[in-house]
Structures are given as C-alpha cells and as structure tokens.
Amino acid sequence: MLSPDDLTALWVTLKLAAVSTALLILLATPLAWWLSQTRARGRVLVEAVVTLPLVLPPTVLGFYLLLLLGPRGAVGGVLEGIGIGHLAFSFSGLVVGSMVYSLPFVVQPLQNAFAATGARLLEVAATLRASPLDRFLTVALPLARRGYLTAAVLAFAHTLGEFGVIIMLGGNIPGETRVASIAIYNHVEALDYGSAHALALTLVVFSLVLLTLVYAVNRRGQSVGVPG
Amino acid sequence: MSIDARFCLQRGDFHLDVDMTLPGEGVTAVFGTSGAGKSTLLRCVAGLERAAQGVLSVNGEVWQREGLFLPVHRRPLGVVFQESSLFPHLTGAGNLRFGLQRTPAGERRVDWDEVVQLLGIAPLLSRYPDSLSGGERQRIALARALLASPQLLLLDEPLAALDEARKAEILPFLERLRTRFAVPMLYVTHSMREVARLADYLVLLEAGRVRAQGPVQEMLSRLDLSLAAADDAGVVINAVVAEHDAQWHLSRLEFSGGSLWVSRCAEPLGERLRCRVLARDVSLTRERDEQSSIVNLVAAEVVELASAASPAHVMVRLDAQGTPLLARITRQSQARIAVQPGERFWLQIKSVALLS
Numbered sequence: 052m053l054s055p056d057d058l059t060a061l062w063v064t065l066k067l068a069a070v071s072t073a074l075l076i077l078l079a080t081p082l083a084w085w086l087s088q089t090r091a092r093g094r095v096l097v098e099a100v101v102t103l104p105l106v107l108p109p110t111v112l113g114f115y116l117l118l119l120l121g122p123r124g125a126v127g128g129v130l131e132g133i134g135i136g137h138l139a140f141s142f143s144g145l146v147v148g149s150m151v152y153s154l155p156f157v158v159q160p161l162q163n164a165f166a167a168t169g170a171r172l173l174e175v176a177a178t179l180r181a182s183p184l185d186r187f188l189t190v191a192l193p194l195a196r197r198g199y200l201t202a203a204v205l206a207f208a209h210t211l212g213e214f215g216v217i218i219m220l221g222g223n224i225p226g227e228t229r230v231a232s233i234a235i236y237n238h239v240e241a242l243d244y245g246s247a248h249a250l251a252l253t254l255v256v257f258s259l260v261l262l263t264l265v266y267a268v269n270r271r272g273q274s275v276g277v278p279g
Numbered sequence: 280m281s282i283d284a285r286f287c288l289q290r291g292d293f294h295l296d297v298d299m300t301l302p303g304e305g306v307t308a309v310f311g312t313s314g315a316g317k318s319t320l321l322r323c324v325a326g327l328e329r330a331a332q333g334v335l336s337v338n339g340e341v342w343q344r345e346g347l348f349l350p351v352h353r354r355p356l357g358v359v360f361q362e363s364s365l366f367p368h369l370t371g372a373g374n375l376r377f378g379l380q381r382t383p384a385g386e387r388r389v390d391w392d393e394v395v396q397l398l399g400i401a402p403l404l405s406r407y408p409d410s411l412s413g414g415e416r417q418r419i420a421l422a423r424a425l426l427a428s429p430q431l432l433l434l435d436e437p438l439a440a441l442d443e444a445r446k447a448e449i450l451p452f453l454e455r456l457r458t459r460f461a462v463p464m465l466y467v468t469h470s471m472r473e474v475a476r477l478a479d480y481l482v483l484l485e486a487g488r489v490r491a492q493g494p495v496q497e498m499l500s501r502l503d504l505s506l507a508a509a510d511d512a513g514v515v516i517n518a519v520v521a522e523h524d525a526q527w528h529l530s531r532l533e534f535s536g537g538s539l540w541v542s543r544c545a546e547p548l549g550e551r552l553r554c555r556v557l558a559r560d561v562s563l564t565r566e567r568d569e570q571s572s573i574v575n576l577v578a579a580e581v582v583e584l585a586s587a588a589s590p591a592h593v594m595v596r597l598d599a600q601g602t603p604l605l606a607r608i609t610r611q612s613q614a615r616i617a618v619q620p621g622e623r624f625w626l627q628i629k630s631v632a633l634l635s
Contacts, residue, residue, distance in 0.1 A: 194367070
C-alpha cells in the first residue's frame with residue numbers, strides 16, 4: 052500500500068517527532084522549573100512568549116523561523132560563518148522549528164506539575180540534608196512524572212501533525228524534510244487519493260494506538276496508588 | 280550547652296523579634312495563640328526563612344550570624360510539620376531512608392531497628408503514604424526526622440491535624456523519644472495539654488515577641504502571664520511513686536511539698552512521674568478537714584493573688600515547700616477566709632491528672 056517514498060516520509064516524521072520531543076523535554080525542564088518557582092516580575096512576559104506559538108498561525112512562525120535560520124538570518128548567518136551552515140531546508144532546521152512550535156505544549160504541563168508538588172515537600176527534603184540539585188532530582192522530578200508523560204505525548208503528537216511551519220521552513224526534500232503531512236498534501240495535489248488515504252490512515256491508527264497506550268499506563272499508575 | 284537564638288523578620292505587617300536562650304536538652308515548648316509567630320520562629324531556626332536577620336547557635340555550633348547563613352540542608356536538624364509531609368512517591372521505608380542515606384556514616388547515632396520498634400512502624404514500612412492514617416504518617420515522619428541523626432528536633436504542631444484519639448496515640452511516642460534520645464526538641468504548640476505533658480522549658484510568644492521564658496513548672500504558676508487566665512490553668516508537679524495501696528487501689532506520689540494519692544498506677548516504686556493539678560480543682564481551707572471526702576491535702580503558703588478571667592474569681596499562687604501551686608477561688612471566699620500573702624492554708628486537691 053505505502054510506496055517507498057511514503058515510508059521514508061513516515062520515517063522522517065517519526066524521527067523529527069522523537070528528536071524534537073527529547074530535546075524539548077531537556078530544554079524546557081529548567082525553564083518550566085524556573086517559571087514554577089520564581090516570583091520575578093519578568094515571569095509574566097516569559098510566560099506570554101512561551102505561549103505565543105499556541106496562538107500564532109504556523110505560517111507566521113515558519114516565516115520568521117525561515118528568516119532567522121536562513122543564510123542571512125541572525126542564527127543561520129552565524130552558523131554559516133562558523134562553517135556549520137544555515138538551517139533552512141534541513142532536518143536540523145525542522146527540529147528547531149518543531150521545538151519552538153511545541154514549546155507551550157511541554158512547558159505548561161511541566162510547570163503545572165512542578166507547581167502542584169508545592170514548596171513543603173522540597174523544604175522537608177532540605178531538612179533531611181538534600182542539596183538543591185538532589186531535591187530536584189529525587190523529589191521534584193519523580194513527583195512531576197505524570198506531567199512529563201503528558202508533555203512528551205503532546206509534543207510528539209503535535210509534531211506528527213505539523214504542516215505549516217515545515218512547509219515554510221523545510222520545503223519538500225525527500226528523505227530530509229518531506230514529512231508525512233506534506234506527502235499527503237502532495238498526493239492530494241496530484242489527485243492520488245488512494246496513496247493519500249493509506250498514509251493518512253496510518254497516521255490516524257498510529258496516533259490512536261499511542262494515545263491509548265499512554266492513557267492505559269497513566270491509569271495503571273493511579274490504581275497502584277502511586278500519586279504523581 | 281544551650282541554644283541561643285535572636286531573630287528579626289518583617290513579613291507584611293507582622294514583625295518577629297525574638298531573643299531567647301534555651302536549654303540545649305529536653306523539650307522546649309514554644310507556646311502562643313495562632314498568629315503569634317510560633318511557626319515562623321521555627322522556620323527561622325530551621326533556616327527556611329532566608330530573609331530573617333539574626334544569630335543562631337546550637338550547643339556551640341553557629342548556624343547563623345552576621346555574614347553566615349548555613350543553608351537548611353547543612354544544618355543537622357529534623358523537622359516534623361503539622362500536616363503529613365511524607366514523600367508520596369516513596370514507601371514508608373523509602374521515606375525513612377531519605378534522611379538516613381544523606382547522613383554521613385560517622386554522624387549516624389540513631390539505630391534503624393530501635394526507631395522502628397519505638398514508634399511501632401514495622402508493619403507500615405512497605406506501604407505508601409496515601410494508604411496510611413494521619414497518626415501513622417506522623418509516626419513515620421518522626422522516625423524519618425530521627426534517622427537523620429539531628430542535633431535539634433523541630434516539631435511544628437505535630438498533633439494539631441489529628442483527632443483526639445490519634446493525639447493520644449502519638450503522645451506516648453513523643454514521651455519515649457524525649458527519654459530515649461538525647462535530642463533537644465523545640466515543640467511548637469497551642470495546646471496547654473501538650474505543654475504540660477511534654478515540656479521542660481516554655482517560651483511564651485505573643486505578637487512576634489517573647490513575652491516570657493523559663494522552666495515549665497515556674498512558667499505555669501506565674502500569675503502575670505496569660506497562661507494563668509486560661510480555664511485550664513494549672514501547674515505541673517514532678518513526683519516519684521512512693522507507695523502502692525492494694526486494698527484501696529491507690530498509689531501515693533511524693534513531691535517536695537507533700538504527697539498525692541492517685542488511682543493505682545502501673546509504674547513501679549521509685550519511678551518519676553509528672554502530674555498536673557488544675558487551679559479550678561484546688562480549694563483552700565484554714566483547718567485540716569478530716570471529714571472531707573477529698574483525700575489530697577497539701578499545706579502551702581499564699582505567695583500572691585491576681586485577677587482571674589472572670590470577675591467572680593481570684594487566682595492564688597501558693598508555695599508548698601518549693602513546689603508552686605495555683606488555686607482559683609471565688610472573691611467571696613477570699614474575703615470570707617481572708618486569703619492574703621503570707622497566710623498558710625490546707626489545699627484540698629480534688630483531682631490530679633497523671634501525665635506520664
């Protein structure tokens with residue numbers, strides 16, 4: 052049913068979702084932690100900026116990312132200058148774009164999870180001789196694990212469905228930047244509804260299985276009586 | 280050996296300004312109404328209030344002074360909070376190990392098995408906090424704090440969130456801790472019953488300031504403090520079991536001012552006991568009345584008088600050969616039998632509560 056090109060597009064999609072989710076979780080953790088702990092005035096502005104990708108049209112996001120990451124952009128130009136090369140029309144560029152695009156979907160669940168743990172348990176850990184990093188790793192992190200699960204699933208699923216940012220930033224290079232959503236669009240443009248259907252249905256089934264698994268795991272955690 | 284603490288902290292319109300020197304052993308109760316700053320003071324001692332200016336030294340070790348602030352995790356202390364603060368993602372045993380593992384081997388002075396046995400928590404160790412009762416959680420929290428081998432144990436109303444039955448369940452454990460582990464305890468409470476039962480030393484906090492401090496026996500008998508105005512005002516007497524009377528099912532307790540008969544107690548002869556005599560249960564009589572049904576008669580001299588909470592009553596402070604006692608009598612009786620400082624009376628004590 053699926054042509055080799057479509058399989059490649061699926062593979063690129065999964066790789067993009069996995070890589071950007073993993074990097075995003077790592078980078079969003081300190082940001083979400085800071086937002087949950089700080090009383091600084093600047094916090095409101097940072098929260099607004101983090102939420103921006105949620106309300107902006109993906110094309111707007113993609114357009115500015117293209118300018119920023121392209122050969123003459125602030126980031127792309129510097130990378131070009133040190134010999135790495137700019138990021139437009141590359142897989143790395145898509146990873147950066149996906150991370151920006153999914154940022155609020157990761158920061159908010161993490162921030163909420165950290166805030167829900169409250170100050171008391173961290174204070175208790177401190178009185179039991181745990182250093183700040185120790186407290187974060189052994190108390191805050193395990194208690195936020197449900198938030199991490201939510202964040203990871205949302206970021207992954209959100210990236211699977213990404214279209215606007217990619218079309219602006221990555222174009223349509225097979226094996227590099229052509230993801231499933233763009234391959235489907237191409238098939239429809241070419242009036243090849245059969246191929247579009249096969250790829251679309253694959254995405255639907257895959258997403259459904261993934262989400263069902265996540266909810267099942269979450270539920271089991273609850274019934275064992277391990278809150279988190 | 281002592282604990283010296285001076286703290287200054289401004290929080291909104293609340294101002295904490297305390298200066299205290301506490302004994303470096305036994306239980307010191309920090310007593311006061313809610314809003315007096317008890318918990319804030321405890322947080323200052325723990326190092327949980329970074330904004331607090333002050334000086335703190337615990338048995339010779341400086342934890343805080345100008346230019347020095349030992350962070351919480353470097354202070355060898357244990358804290359038990361009012362509400363359950365067990366780590367929900369760890370079992371009972373996991374909670375106990377948390378502090379123990381972080382205590383350097385050379386500083387560990389508390390034995391796991393002994394604590395587990397003393398607090399009766401062996402059956403709870405494999406369970407998660409959300410399957411434990413409030414009292415069980417507090418016992419685990421106490422054990423967890425002890426296993427970090429603290430040099431100072433801070434308890435912030437550890438019983439306040441529990442019902443009467445659970446309180447009665449925990450109090451004996453706290454008493455055992457006091458006698459078994461030589462860890463000084465700072466015990467924040469607004470319960471006079473807990474003070475009378477546990478405390479050796481008392482700090483009375485009012486509106487962020489230390490109103491008075493001293494040994495509990497002396498503090499409870501002072502008429503110039505709000506303590507004497509309470510309905511359950513009374514003194515604590517340290518006594519020794521002197522005699523068991525099998526025929527009448529009574530035991531005789533001896534203290535410096537005389538003897539008290541109480542219902543037969545289980546403690547062996549010679550055992551030290553603490554009992555409490557409420558001012559409202561003490562009446563005064565000029566003559567020794569052998570015809571009365573009241574068995575406990577103690578001779579004492581009136582030291583001073585003060586107004587009681589109600590205008591009908593007057594508080595009398597008496598001295599029974601070194602043991603202070605309080606009596607609450609009506610003004611009418613005071614006038615009728617001429618209760619004045621220096622006069623000697625027989626005290627009829629209607630009821631004695633054994634505390635330990």
